[in-house]
Amino acid sequence: MNVTAPICSLTTCGGTPAVCRTGCALEVIDELLRAHGTVRGDEVDGLLDLRWFLNHRADAEAALALFCTLRRAMEGRHYLAFFRLRRWLENHISVTARLCPGLPARTVSLALNNFCLEAIRSRCVLAARRPGEPLFGARVTFAFAPLAPVIREVTTSLALA
């Protein structure tokens, strides 16, 4: 399976997680937060929560679930912003899928073509499964891809700002 990360969606970004500025997605969210009149109050709360998850690279699964909720509500009004966030998440979240408890876990690419976490999870299982392989008690794990040391410094300075 090809797990080559796509280039980050922002042109100000260097590309793959090893060189990507972690601030890209935060900038997109900040732009959404500044979009007066087209973001509702509950959406602002959700965006702030998502910003926290991405800034701290914490709980990738919860971040994805929240992203899906926001996407369903807001994508029609902010297609480009959600396209950029999709690309960023695909680039920064790694996925491992275990088809059965006894089988080794496999790494698969994250493709955010679905609008809810369960559908994304199912898609990851299907992507990991080879023809004829058993499927019982499958488990999918989402995690933020590790950053290169130089990126961690950027993250720290952003967190302090």
Added chain:
Amino acid sequence: MKTATTSAATKTKTDTRITDALNQVLADSYALMALTHLAHWNIEGPDFFELHKAFQKQYEELFEAVDEIAERVRALDAFAIGGLNKLARTAGMEEFTSPMPQKDYIAALVVAHEKVLDDATQTRHLAGESDDLQTQDLMVRRLLFHQKTLWMLKSALKQ
């Protein structure tokens, strides 16, 4: 007999920053042309005819632009980069995986145009610093095209 050397002539031979930057814009433009051509072929949906025609107009404009940029590199006494592999690596743009939703093609092209816009702006600054007005003029024309196309693509994404 002594050969006169103008300062402009000397500059064209020494300032590789400008030709490197032009080659970057060349690679970007070539990659963007290929992406736009792919979108022209593979886009599907209710706005097919309109977008199919719009993308054709855009890649034809880009085809003329890459020639002009490459010839400017040669006029500055450097060599234009080429070859699909090298152009793609230099541009570093994400390639499409068809099929995609109609709006994803447009959004992906927005991102690609923004990349060219950034690199052309950088090249325009470098040319300005070196008093290379011809390159600056070329970049200004490129910027106008990319800004106008971005406006159109972003407008097409709105509800």
